[in-house]
Amino acid sequence: MFFVKNEESVLHVDGSHQLLENTRLCSGFYSPGSPIQIHISITLDQVSPFALGKTWRHFQSRGFAPEVCSFRIEELKVLFSQESDVDGYEVPSPNSETQYVADAAEVPHDREIERSASVPVKLFPQNLKDRCVSIKDFVVLGSERENACGPPETSDKNENRPDSRPGSPISLRPQEQQLDRSISSSPGLVRLGSDVSVLNGSIDDLESKVMPSAAGAGAAGAVADRLLGPKERRRLAIVLVGLPARGKTFTAAKLTRYLRWLGHDTKHFNVGKYRRLKHGCTQNADFFRSDNQEGIDARNEVAALAMDDMLSWMDEGGQVGVFDATNSTKLRRKMLLTMAEGKCQVIFLETICKDPAVIDQNIRLKIRKSPDYADQPDYEAALADFKARLVNYSKAYEPVDEGSYIKMIDMVSEQDGQMQVNNISGYLPGRIVFFLVNTHLTPRPILLTRHGESMFNLNGRIGGDPELSATGDIYATKLASFVHKRLKSQHSASIWTSTLRRTILTATHITGFPKVQWRALDEIDAGICDGMTYEEIKETMPDEYQSRKLDKLRYRYPRGESYLDVIQRLEPVIVELERQRSPVVVVAHQAILRSLYAYFTDKPLDEIPHIEMPLHTIIEIQMGVPGVQEKRYKLL
Structure with missing residues (x-):
């Protein structure tokens, strides 16, 4: 009832x-x-x-x-739309638990965080300085550091750079900034080469690689330098700005995951995590009042400690730091800019949301998941406290109008969301803007599955364009039944396949949904090894076999591809998946699905070639504000 x-x-x-x-x-x-x-x-x-x-x-x-x-x-x-007979296929998943997003952020170097911080002393009164072991004066680095962290060399004329200069901000609406490869067309194969200008060094540098001197090894080293090395000679700090419950941490985590997947050394620093370690989880709303100077000093202190950790990590070779906090006043942002001067470029990323329903949803999620309320048994009391905290922040909030910044305004909305960009230039910042303008919080499932068993699977051969085996045909039928039951009310869902026969045949029985063929979803190109077994490669090309065995991520098949090449050509697919607001079923190949799965689950690049991706299994990725949830279904 x-x-x-x-x-x-x-x-x-x-x-x-x-x-x-x-x-x-x-x-x-x-x-x-x-x-x-x-x-x-x-x-x-x-x-x-x-x-x-x-x-x-x-x-x-x-x-x-x-x-x-x-x-x-x-x-x-x-x-x-989930039916009980669909749930009957569910099997244990290695990533079934959802972690609170802020808990996945970087852990402070010292869990007691009672240590020195490179911050201006004048920001803190004497009683606060006594809490730390020592606080040293801020010193601006000399010209040597500035030269090391200066702007990148003049880029190749083919490099795609947003033409943004100081002045009036540029407003971008998501519906006006969609991929050229839209859902209605099949994109072509994305080739490497658009960012060659940022590769610093020469092919002679490859001699230091540990892989044998095989045909695929040298080229793999070049791609590794391009992806895993610094793409710009300046380090970048993305500093979040916004009131609580506006999706800052969610945005920070998603951006961190995207940049890591592309090969940029990126870390997420959450100031709330530092605050809880330094001062505990029991602060009530009064701690966040704008007239509570002791609370302001304490919050500035942990923000400085987090910033100091991020800059120290950059000194050790880190490239992009995502600094996650409210940073809601000009004084706080000025402190961060002063600390970063001569060390890294700073871009403020402000998240603005005016939709009461979205804010209410985020508040309730925060109360359920945040460690701040883990020991509060009374939900209504926790809700009242958090709303009081929000009011305190609102009284002192100052929108960003200084420096380089990106403003995301009501991006949850499909129609009214917009983005403002001011004084943003460079390859990596432009890439970040393009990614952010295509992201949103709408929950929807993404189903990943390999094609049914092919004739090459039976023979242990790689690549090629074979047809399905008898078992593969059975899986195609079962997959269609599963999809119709799972997505029967999701009429806007779509089916994506590669251009190879085995994925097209696997999806052939799925009806009632639009189908898109992506060349970018084609299996990794095995080059001259296409159609061979690994035993044949070992016998006829032992150097190639050994090179691949030593480093599957960077190894490139002669006249073929490496996993890093695959990641590069899959970037448009990832951006399009982020842009979609309806369910998507992706029928693809082992290397492709390993790469896509690694993006959603934030797996390290070196683990991608070793991720288990079994045949005849569906991996459901549920995307939404709480994070990424995973379920698996075994149909055969």
């Missing part, structure tokens, strides 16, 4: 009744359970009490606090 009520009336609903009134925010009670609150539009699909009950149990099983669950309608539609 399920009861739904709004401000004016109470409706009694069971399996034989229909809701006749439009209700935007409903609250109900599923006997014998706990109260729930749901954002729901009755004009959409009819929802049975059994589906609501199953959704409630689904969230309980994944560790959500039972006091309150709040969802947007997109989340409900995804969850209601």
Whole structure:
């Protein structure tokens, strides 16, 4: 039995009744359970009490606090479409647990963080200085450091650089900044070469590589230098700005994952993590008042410690630091700019959200997941405290209008979101802007699966364009049945395949959804080894076999590709997956899916060639504000 009520009336609903009134925010009670609150539009699909009950149990099983669950309608539609017979195929997943996003940020060098920090002494009163072992005066580095961290050399004329100069900010709307390779067309193969100008060094440097002198080894070294070495001669700090519950940490984590996947040495520094280690998790809203000078000094102290850690890491070779905090006043941002002077370029990334429903959803997620409220059993008390904290921050908030900055304004919205860019130039900052303008928070599943077993799989041969085996044909039929059950109400979902026959045949029985063939999803090019077995390669080309064995990530098949090449050509696919607001089924190949899976799960590059990607298994990646969740289904 399920009861739904709004401000004016109470409706009694069971399996034989229909809701006749439009209700935007409903609250109900599923006997014998706990109260729930749901954002729901009755004009959409009819929802049975059994589906609501199953959704409630689904969230309980994944560790959500039972006091309150709040969802947007997109989340409900995804969850209601899950059928019990589909769940019957589920198998254990290596990444089934969802970690609080801030917990994945960089751990302070010293967990007590009672140490020196390179910050201006005048920012802190005497009573605060006494808390640290010592605080040294800030010293601006000389010309030698500035030369080492100066702007990159003149770039190749083919390099894609945004033409942004100081002055009026540029406003970009997501719908105007879509990929050339849209969902309606099949993109061509993306070739390397657009960023050759940023490669500093020569092919002679490859002699120091440890791989044998095989045909594929030298080229692999060049790609490794290009991807894993610094792409610009300046280090970059992305400093988040925004009120609490505006998606800063979510954005910081997603950007960090993207840059790491591309090969940039990137780390996420969360100041809240430093604050909890330094001062504990028990500060109430008064700690964040704008007239509480001791609280301001304490927060500035941990921000300086985090910044000091980030700059020290950059001195050791780090390239991009993502500095995650509110940074809501000009004084705080000036402190950070002073610390970074002569050491790295700073770009402020401000997240602005004016949608009350989105803010409310983020607040509830924060209370359920944040360590700040882990020891608070009273949900309503925690909610009141966090809202008071938010009010305190709002009173002192000063929007960014200084330096280089990116403003993300209501980017959750599909129609009204926009981005403002000011004084942004360079290869990597331009790449970051393009990625951010295509991201959003809308939850949706992405299903990854290899093609069905092929004739080459039976013979142990690599590459080629073979047809499916008899077992592969059976999997194609089962996959179609699974997709129709899993996504039956998701009419805007799409099916992506490579241009090779084995993926096209695997998806041939899936009907009712648009299909897109991407050349970028084709299997890694084995070059002259295409169609051979590894035993044949070992016998006829022992140097190549040994080179690949020593470094599968960087090894490039003669006249073929390496895993790093594959990552480069998959970047448009990743950006398009981030841009999609509907479910996507990707039917591809082992090396391709290893690379895509590594992006979503933030796996180190060196692990990509060794990720298990079994045949006849579906990996469901659920993307949304809580993070990335994974489920696996074994069909054969």
